[in-house]
Amino acid sequence: MARYNPKEVEPRWRGVWEAGEVFRAAPQSDKPKYYVLEMFPYPSGRLHVGHARNYAMGDVVARFKRARGFNVLHPMGWDAFGLPAENAAAERGVDPAEWTADNIATMREELKRLGLSIDWSREFATCDPAYYGQQQAWFLKLWARGLAYRKEGLVNWDPVDMTVLANEQVIDGRGWRSGAVVERRKLTQWFLRITDYADALLDGLAELDRWPDKVRLMQENWIGRSRGLRLTFALAHQGPRLPPGVGEGVEVYTTRPDTLFGASFVAISPFHPIAEALAAGDEDIAAFVADCRKGGASEVEVEAAEKLGLDTGLKVCHPFDSEQQLPLWIGNFVLMDYGAGAVFGCPAHDQRDLDFARKYGLPVTPVVLPPGEDPASFHVKQEAYVGPGRIFNSAFLNGLDVEAAKSAAIARIEAEHTGQGATVYRLRDWGVSRQRGWGCPIPVIHCHRCGPVGVPEADLPVRLPEGMDFSRPGNALARHPTWKHAPCPSCGGEAERETDTFDTFVDSSWYFARFAAPFAQAPIEKTAADYWLPVDQYIGGVEHAVLHLLYSRFITRALRDEGMLSPAEPFTGLFTQGMVTHETYRRQNGDWVDPTSVEIQSEGTTRRALDRVTGEPLVIGDFEKMSKSKRNVVAPADIADTYGIDAARLFVLSDSPPERDVLWTNTGVEGSWRLINRVWTEFDTDPGEFEPFDIDTLRRATHRTIKAITDAVEGFRFNSAIARLYEFVAVLRSCRAPAGDAPRIEARNEALSALARLISPFAPHLAEECWRRLGEDGLVTLAAWPDYDLLLTREDEVVLPVQINGKRRGEIRAPAGASDDLVRERVLADPDIRLRLEGLAVRKVIVVKDRIVNLVTG
């Protein structure tokens, strides 16, 4: 009997798996297919236990499905373009390609040590020209179909890093890396027409019934479909003529056409063409517009920013009454890129308009009468009324309810041809240009004569050049001395390459399709993709709930419409897992301390932390997401040496339900390590040690455990599944068969055989070792999942708690499935119960079959 030694066992079995190529997905098969995928990692350099948890979850699913008879695809790749590589290049002078390749090499080894059942033959990185070249190919197809276009748009510009930032890279109005205040700048950018798919993406959510409701709701809100009216307020030709370039009217969008008679002003964005035209001829307006543009678009600034406006002096005509004129304001709160870039203000029924009106002394005319209010006395004071009611003060709309009035107002405007009903989305087209050197080049050449021309397919991939200079901020690709010079593919004349690269979200919006045939000569090999897609189970962090998951859904639909693949949705099942957190420790001076240099002392239930070396007392902080800055990162390798990878896998899966955060503790890992040793002990016991046991009891426990764990894994309740393993091992240690007792040995072997297979998805190395110890020839990894006998999972006799008026007062035994009459008889005959019922009249007896009995007294 030898102590289980993971340091020896784990690498040995990984060698066996690798030599046998047991995780290679068959290109086709009689078995049903199952595609399980975890969001691929950015090669940041080191794996931490948060990665381990994510991939362990996918691995449990992959191993389980394989055992259940599926042809499983479980691949791995690298989301390898992005800023950290450029930062490393700037700080240390390394080549981003080399830095990335080194990190991949390190992390690949670390991932392999986790014992994941991955088909490594399909591995690729998004920075491989073979991958990004295919991305360029499909981009050109989308462009040809009009799904990509160039447009001058407002972007977040980091003036220090000299690049566009995505909204999520702007934190409190500052660039996430430079800390510089982000500016709004007009820049010509490439966009993908995701808004063409807004309806499809919204409606498609209804079918994603294996997605968390939360994520579906977030996407729904992000797309933000609203129905309303676009209408034009004609400019009044008053006094002096309209300034040049202003046009004849102001188009606005509203979801409340029912309140048009309550309008008291129209406001345009500082970025509106009319504002720009006016600014050209008026210093005050120019100053105001410039001031507005300076303000950051960040949440905090917006929250704090005052609603500011400037009266242009121009007037517009009310659409229903051209006699009535409204002032035209410029408002700092009006967004240029939503709706029409202009609004009409109805202060009585919109809080923001009300605040604005009060500030600038504009009229407040209520037009919706709340139920029970008197039209003569109803006034809006400091709070706008946004509820339902009857329309009044509104000519032909009077007396209608809000919804009817909306329809009536739209109908009238449409009849007069001054506007029409419209659907507007919060979703904007996806700006994919980035002024970065370490990304996928946008495969376009700008010709002085022909304009932008796609690089011919034969010339793809457009490779990144070597020797880019990352030592200065800005776009290293654009300042490469020779790269951008290329002849026009169309006329052969002098031309320049596009120097922007794609947003890395483009790279990750189709990689799951590439895994079907990762080295094909086309972006997607349709036969392979149609076999494997959609991904049956996708697993990753909830932080990608909108962007990555929405972009992937969009690109999948766009490529489908291009005929490149068949399914509309890329991921039929989605699971968003929680993070791994760790307690934090700080010195008295505030410095963070690495957990490995902390010694925890316990006195009763109080804990103290001391520096392991100096003995200095430390402050114990909260559990927080593992991060370098707080020095609370734990790497799987740190645990592997002491307890083995299986213990780490078991712990990260057992501590919390998968969607919630795990609190990483060393003592917790020790608990998992204990389980591993207990399991191994059961396979390695001396036949001389035995405990007398009832065969039926053990068999029932075995079959009940198989059922419970099967159901738990199907339902992503890995923590509950592992709890059942603990219980089962406790049963096994009290059921040891004496030598020569064939029936008991058989029952025990049945139990051990099941245990090895049940624990295999969680602790695969241990399971193999146990399987071999059982004398089985093949790999437990390739063994079929154990079946259970439903009869054995049920009890013959059940214990029924007996309640009197809902309080538990005793229990009786009854055969399983006993009739209500029999149960009632037994309860009323039970001496304990009779004693308690003394002096009480039983008015009603409620029997819930095989569960509970409740006696109601009068």
Place this chain on the structure above:
RNA sequence: GGGGACGUGGCGGAAUCGGUAGACGCAGCGGACUUAAAAUCCGUUGGCCGCGAGGCCGUGAGGGUUCGAGUCCCUCCGUCCCCACCA
């Protein structure tokens, strides 16, 4: 400001259909083994009262529905997440 989720012992959590609240793990306490420690094993561990049998209370707070509520409904408190000047 809008939307959503959650709240159960000292801690992580279980109870998936409205039916024995606290499975399983961690920490704690007591014991066995040991010269001793570690490891391992056994027992115990929601609170209060009681020598005991047992009783009472208990799932953030308050109400409601029900024979029966951690679970359903309403109000409130707290925590977390997402979006945010979206017209």
